Amino acid sequence: MNADGELALARRALEHLSGEQAQATVTRERSLFTRFARSEATQATAIDDTTVELLCVVQGQTGAAATNRIDDAGLAHAAQTARSAAAAAARSGPGTYPGLPSPSAIGSHEGYDAETARLDAAVAGAALADAFACCRERGLEAFGIWTAGEVLTAIAASTGTAVADSFTDAHMSVIARRADGRSGHAAATAVATASIDAESLGRAAAARVATEEPGTLAPGSYPVVLDHAAVGALLDLLGSLGFNGLAHTEQRGALCGSIGTPVAAAAVNLADLPNVPGTLPRSFDAEGVPKSSLALIQDGIAQAVVYDTRSAALAGTSSTGHALAPGGSPDGPEPSNLVLAGGDAAGVEELCAPIERGLFVTRLWYLATVEPRHALVTGMTRDGTFLIEDGVISRPLHDVRFTDSVLQILAATEALSERLRLVSDHDLYGRRFAKGVLCPALRAGAFRVTGGSA
Amino acid sequence: MSAGRVEGIDCATDAGVGIRVAVPGCGFGFAATREATKTGLEIALARAVAIARALPTTPRRASLPPVPPALGHWAGPCEIDPFELSLDERLELLLTAEALLRGDPRIVRGVAESLACRTVVAFASSDGAAFTQERTECGGGITADAAAQGETQRRSYPCAQGGSVALAGHEHLIGLDLAAHAPRVAEEAVALLSAPPCPTGRTTLVLGDEQLALQIHESIGHALELDRILLGEASYAGTSWVSPTDIGTLRYGSPLLAISADATLPEGLGSFGWDDEGVTAQRTVLIEDGILRATLSDRQSAATIGSESGGAARADGFARQPIVRMTNVSLAPGESGTLEELIADVPSGVYMETNRSWSIDDRRLHFQFGTEVGREIRAGRLGRLLRNPTYAGVTPKFWGSLEAVAGAPAWRLWGLLNCGKGEPGQYAHVSHGAAPARFADVEVGVLR
Numbered sequence: 001m002n003a004d005g006e007l008a009l010a011r012r013a014l015e016h017l018s019g020e021q022a023q024a025t026v027t028r029e030r031s032l033f034t035r036f037a038r039s040e041a042t043q044a045t046a047i048d049d050t051t052v053e054l055l056c057v058v059q060g061q062t063g064a065a066a067t068n069r070i071d072d073a074g075l076a077h078a079a080q081t082a083r084s085a086a087a088a089a090a091r092s093g094p095g096t097y098p099g100l101p102s103p104s105a106i107g108s109h110e111g112y113d114a115e116t117a118r119l120d121a122a123v124a125g126a127a128l129a130d131a132f133a134c135c136r137e138r139g140l141e142a143f144g145i146w147t148a149g150e151v152l153t154a155i156a157a158s159t160g161t162a163v164a165d166s167f168t169d170a171h172m173s174v175i176a177r178r179a180d181g182r183s184g185h186a187a188a189t190a191v192a193t194a195s196i197d198a199e200s201l202g203r204a205a206a207a208r209v210a211t212e213e214p215g216t217l218a219p220g221s222y223p224v225v226l227d228h229a230a231v232g233a234l235l236d237l238l239g240s241l242g243f244n245g246l247a248h249t250e251q252r253g254a255l256c257g258s259i260g261t262p263v264a265a266a267a268v269n270l271a272d273l274p275n276v277p278g279t280l281p282r283s284f285d286a287e288g289v290p291k292s293s294l295a296l297i298q299d300g301i302a303q304a305v306v307y308d309t310r311s312a313a314l315a316g317t318s319s320t321g322h323a324l325a326p327g328g329s330p331d332g333p334e335p336s337n338l339v340l341a342g343g344d345a346a347g348v349e350e351l352c353a354p355i356e357r358g359l360f361v362t363r364l365w366y367l368a369t370v371e372p373r374h375a376l377v378t379g380m381t382r383d384g385t386f387l388i389e390d391g392v393i394s395r396p397l398h399d400v401r402f403t404d405s406v407l408q409i410l411a412a413t414e415a416l417s418e419r420l421r422l423v424s425d426h427d428l429y430g431r432r433f434a435k436g437v438l439c440p441a442l443r444a445g446a447f448r449v450t451g452g453s454a
Numbered sequence: 455m456s457a458g459r460v461e462g463i464d465c466a467t468d469a470g471v472g473i474r475v476a477v478p479g480c481g482f483g484f485a486a487t488r489e490a491t492k493t494g495l496e497i498a499l500a501r502a503v504a505i506a507r508a509l510p511t512t513p514r515r516a517s518l519p520p521v522p523p524a525l526g527h528w529a530g531p532c533e534i535d536p537f538e539l540s541l542d543e544r545l546e547l548l549l550t551a552e553a554l555l556r557g558d559p560r561i562v563r564g565v566a567e568s569l570a571c572r573t574v575v576a577f578a579s580s581d582g583a584a585f586t587q588e589r590t591e592c593g594g595g596i597t598a599d600a601a602a603q604g605e606t607q608r609r610s611y612p613c614a615q616g617g618s619v620a621l622a623g624h625e626h627l628i629g630l631d632l633a634a635h636a637p638r639v640a641e642e643a644v645a646l647l648s649a650p651p652c653p654t655g656r657t658t659l660v661l662g663d664e665q666l667a668l669q670i671h672e673s674i675g676h677a678l679e680l681d682r683i684l685l686g687e688a689s690y691a692g693t694s695w696v697s698p699t700d701i702g703t704l705r706y707g708s709p710l711l712a713i714s715a716d717a718t719l720p721e722g723l724g725s726f727g728w729d730d731e732g733v734t735a736q737r738t739v740l741i742e743d744g745i746l747r748a749t750l751s752d753r754q755s756a757a758t759i760g761s762e763s764g765g766a767a768r769a770d771g772f773a774r775q776p777i778v779r780m781t782n783v784s785l786a787p788g789e790s791g792t793l794e795e796l797i798a799d800v801p802s803g804v805y806m807e808t809n810r811s812w813s814i815d816d817r818r819l820h821f822q823f824g825t826e827v828g829r830e831i832r833a834g835r836l837g838r839l840l841r842n843p844t845y846a847g848v849t850p851k852f853w854g855s856l857e858a859v860a861g862a863p864a865w866r867l868w869g870l871l872n873c874g875k876g877e878p879g880q881y882a883h884v885s886h887g888a889a890p891a892r893f894a895d896v897e898v899g900v901l902r
Contacts, residue, residue, distance in 0.1 A: 048485075048489075064462065065467075067466070068467075069469065078465075086463070088541035121504055122508045129510050143688040143689045183688075251606070380813070403900065451822070
């Protein structure tokens with residue numbers, strides 16, 4: 001499916017800002033969400049909506065208006081609103097927006113699956129039934145979500161930019177839970193629904209449900225093995241704390257003064273790779289700037305942060321194609337396709353092997369930034385926390401609270417698994433924009449536990 | 455607004471229809487469309503029915519107990535319509551305030567922002583409901599970020615995360631008087647760079663009313679959402695440490711703890727005429743004398759425990775279906791006078807205000823919060839600034855240590871715009887009323 005219709009709509013919207021420096025962005029979302037709890041379907045939501053965002057630039061100031069009324073009257077009203085906003089901003093003085101980026105050729109990707117775009121509710125129903133059966137066999141109840149979406153997006157700008165992209169995504173998360181509240185979790189995210197194996201997710205989630213009475217762990221620093229989901233959550237947060245070019249330029253970022261210096265173990269290679277297999281590929285950012293590969297940490301050395309047009313101008317450099325909104329988000333840019341390179345560990349068992357006494361974490365929950373400048377964050381473990389003793393996962397633990405620097409965890413990283421997984425929370429607020437972190441599981445020599453939940 | 459310039463003006467409008475159906479013998483389906491034409495609605499209806507039929511059957515869920523038909527029109531307060539003002543007029547207020555944040559070179563970013571939002575809802579159901587309601591929300595705030603020698607600190611007014619927003623018109627923003635507070639906000643951000651860190655240990659903790667509002671939100675409001683209690687939100691938002699059988703007997707906190715959910719509160723972001731299932735707005739006592747009395751519920755969850763809906767079903771726009779949300783969940787004022795009087799009895803402790811970070815487990819039991827600023831309490835008086843203050847606790851133990859709440863003159867309503875829940879994600883706008891309160895023997899300084 002191409003997005004020719006969306007590009008035509010973007011061009012039609014742009015005509016309402018004829019003579020201005022302007023950008024029109026069209027995003028159409030078609031999606032299906034099916035939620036389940038206690039092995040029953042609970043909520044199903046189907047969305048079909050189109051948003052047109054108009055950005056007008058006047059003397060370095062931007063005004064934006066969004067609408068889902070796509071007839072000429074609706075577009076004309078949005079255009080007038082954007083124009084008035086930019087003009088009002090300009091009356092306060094010239095702004096810092098350097099102007100819309102010049103048109104660039106964009107690449108293709110394999111991030112669209114026609115079968116997924118059908119949003120077949122029967123596929124969702126079958127996935128739920130498989131997860132329910134897996135859990136039922138083990139005396140557990142299933143909780144979670146299955147969702148799929150198709151997003152068509154197009155940008156037309158007065159600079160001549162005219163680009164369109166189509167992508168799909170599918171995600172399933174399964175929590176297997178015993179009546180006593182002990183739980184395990186597994187999730188999968190991919191471009192295509194066919195890549196989501198509900199039965200294996202149900203099995204994997206069930207396998208993490210502790211059968212013994214969980215123990216407690218005193219606060220302190222422990223060696224840790226973080227499974228893929230936990231690593232992905234930490235890296236996703238680091239994306240905004242460390243690699244946001246606006247925060248970096250304003251001396252608020254966690255990598256201020258650290259570019260070109262060691263910030264992680266030598267085994268850590270982190271990049272933003274928008275078009276490698278296993279990610280959710282995108283052709284361009286919210287300003288129509290092409291996506292391209294960017295090394296962020298190489299052999300443990302910090303290499304770069306990401307920019308949109310506005311933050312790049314402040315830093316005296318060029319956009320790296322990471323704008324989150326037309327004209328750039330007020331909060332700055334972020335990586336959208338983080339990939340942490342894998343190591344040579346065959347799996348979790350091998351990662352655990354050298355640990356005399358430590359912690360295995362399936363998943364993290366409610367991460368919050370405590371000190372952004374130091375990438376210091378806190379959060380809880382969830383759905384499968386275990387003690388590692390003498391090199392093996394020995395017994396379950398109650399969930400623990402940790403408070404640690406993501407950069408310090410990466411600095412203490414000793415080994416990474418060979419296999420990568422795409423990790424995504426799929427917390428889809430507003431217009432659907434699925435993103436994920438492709439990452440291995442890892443072992444770190446130190447992980448600061450600051451509390452427990454026993 | 456930042457660095458003397460407008461950083462951006464964003465305007466958004468959207469309109470559409472969401473249709474929820476209960477299919478006998480199957481379950482519920484919901485479909486949303488921007489095509490509010492007969493054809494568009496028929497397609498959406500067919501889609502909602504089709505997805506309900508395609509899912510594993512859940513017959514016991516496919517019905518809602520009847521409620522009296524909601525009929526009429528309701529509108530929230532709005533004295534000065536923000537949409538009737540010129541953009542220049544609204545920008546001027548921000549420009550003035552933001553300019554007063556600058557001056558010290560250690561202020562690396564000053565922001566003044568405002569928001570105005572109007573929601574018009576038309577609701578009809580096969581129960582016979584047919585109503586319209588209009589809600590206007592307005593507010594804003596200022597923030598100063600200071601940085602020097604590897605340290606960054608932030609101060610905000612009147613609160614973090616977008617400032618103070620209320621169900622009101624532009625008069626609410628004017629009343630905040632952002633400009634009057636800007637110099638102090640900037641000074642405190644800079645002063646925090648060199649302030650001593652919050653001490654570590656157990657001590658008496660006094661929370662300002664805004665931080666207490668968040669504490670109520672996270673450790674009481676969410677914990678008392680009946681869908682979570684019944685495990686319906688385990689997939690994403692989590693569950694609760696509270697059980698349905700706890701209602702009427704569970705000691706949630708000290709006898710001073712009195713919590714209500716009131717959707718009729720003037721200026722509350724959680725106020726409305728009817729909820730998004732057509733249930734009339736109401737005031738529910740959730741906790742009385744420290745004992746749990748009720749939960750927040752919608753029609754489905756209430757029916758599951760043999761109760762009537764508490765009128766707390768809310769949807770974030772036409773493309774989201776209603777789920778159990780907070781309305782205005784508030785702590786009743788106490789009898790301990792002003793903040794100064796609350797502190798006067800404290801020989802040694804810490805005062806904290808303005809939320810900076812929050813994290814709580816998926817049962818809403820174990821939490822760790824941080825604020826922008828702390829102050830030493832010595833011999834009954836506020837002392838020097840403390841940076842990076844944090845505290846941690848366990849919900850019933852923490853609320854059990856509540857030993858004093860300031861009186862009604864110190865009670866304020868605080869709006870939150872970023873309450874996330876549901877899949878697809880929904881943001882709810884809610885308010886919490888609170889006065890400063892004092893807690894005994896709390897773990898503070900848990901940062902390092």
